[in-house]
Amino acid sequence: AQSVTQPDIHITVSEGASLELRCNYSYGATPYLFWYVQSPGQGLQLLLKYFSGDTLVQGIKGFEAEFKRSQSSFNLRKPSVHWSDAAEYFCAVGGLTGGGNKLTFGTGTQLKVEL
Amino acid sequence: ETGVTQTPRHLVMGMTNKKSLKCEQHLGHNAMYWYKQSAKKPLELMFVYSLEERVENNSVPSRFSPECPNSSHLFLHLHTLQPEDSALYLCASSPRAVGDTQYFGPGTRLTVL
Numbered sequence: 001a002q003s004v005t006q007p008d009i010h011i012t013v014s015e016g017a018s019l020e021l022r023c024n025y026s027y028g029a030t031p032y033l034f035w036y037v038q039s040p041g042q043g044l045q046l047l048l049k050y051f052s053g054d055t056l057v058q059g060i061k062g063f064e065a066e067f068k069r070s071q072s073s074f075n076l077r078k079p080s081v082h083w084s085d086a087a088e089y090f091c092a093v094g095g096l097t098g099g100g101n102k103l104t105f106g107t108g109t110q111l112k113v114e115l
Numbered sequence: 116e117t118g119v120t121q122t123p124r125h126l127v128m129g130m131t132n133k134k135s136l137k138c139e140q141h142l143g144h145n146a147m148y149w150y151k152q153s154a155k156k157p158l159e160l161m162f163v164y165s166l167e168e169r170v171e172n173n174s175v176p177s178r179f180s181p182e183c184p185n186s187s188h189l190f191l192h193l194h195t196l197q198p199e200d201s202a203l204y205l206c207a208s209s210p211r212a213v214g215d216t217q218y219f220g221p222g223t224r225l226t227v228l
Binding site: 103105 | 121216224
């Protein structure tokens, strides 16, 4: 069965500081990996995705993520955080086998940005 | 990315009411999904429709009844709900149903009194 672990429930960073949100997954084949962001009272917005190819993926809003197969990780990074990045971030895994029709989401990481 | 709309955005209902949530996607996608998001819980997949056929039902109580009349519209009919059903209900769509990128609507915040 596929699963996603986001070990940090809450993270606080200062505006302008760098950010790394951790995501570890379990999947029986080559995974599709996603990061979504959710602002309060809103739906989930896709930040970036990895299907194949270059393991460093660029997304919107200056975010990037790196797929590391050996560590089963897909951590999200941003070199300089803006106050508007405060939100909840979800990592998800899917693919052509195993989960089939669905994405499995992590429990989310709540990001707080201090001015 | 926009393209998935949900109405209403907020809904308050009593336990004996019947109401429906509506989702519409303007992306030409073939698959649509209902999720439930409760506080401090992971996103729960409720239903998956692919080409208007229900392909997954994750042990959802029968008081939730989905309907997909065409590939652009998805409904969630609600009746005799319980207070623990209060949550944010999210609709999503994807080009295909197989582990594909999903695009979400803004959600309906449901409160059951």
